[in-house]
Amino acid sequence: MYIVFLIIAVFMLDVILYCEQLLKEEAALTFERLPFLLFTTLYPVLIGLVFALPTFIQTCVTKGSWTFDWLPFTVLGIPALLIDLIFLVYFYPVGIDVPLSFFAEYGSQASIICGLAFGYLALSCWKKKAAAVLSL
Numbered sequence: 001m002y003i004v005f006l007i008i009a010v011f012m013l014d015v016i017l018y019c020e021q022l023l024k025e026e027a028a029l030t031f032e033r034l035p036f037l038l039f040t041t042l043y044p045v046l047i048g049l050v051f052a053l054p055t056f057i058q059t060c061v062t063k064g065s066w067t068f069d070w071l072p073f074t075v076l077g078i079p080a081l082l083i084d085l086i087f088l089v090y091f092y093p094v095g096i097d098v099p100l101s102f103f104a105e106y107g108s109q110a111s112i113i114c115g116l117a118f119g120y121l122a123l124s125c126w127k128k129k130a131a132a133v134l135s136l
Contacts (some may be wrong), residue, residue, distance in 0.1 A: 066129075
């Protein structure tokens with residue numbers, strides 16, 4: 001099963017990088033950067049979801065009731081999403097002033113890592129709890 005997952009993940013990564021290149025070329029020609037920025041902000045989340053997919057499928061197969069582990073999602077997931085979206089806030093006219101030194105110091109690597117972490121946590125926080133057996 002993992003080899004099939006690996007083949008799908010590599011194919012998906014190839015398609016994502018091809019789409020990124022097309023959007024980058026379009027942004028250079030039309031000076032419309034928003035589609036490129038949206039894509040580069042959201043594709044690490046998609047890759048993180050793909051990384052968490054095998055574990056999530058195993059969780060779906062097990063019996064039990066669904067629960068959501070809020071602690072890692074709130075402590076790690078939400079800040080990771082905010083750091084991933086900070087580049088969009090900088091280039092989109094929202095009115096929030098983010099210092100340029102943040103981007104010079106951390107670059108886009110922080111956005112990619114945080115997007116991967118959020119995508120992984122979005123699926124991995126879903127768990128199944130085994131039904132409690134009452135004994136008398």
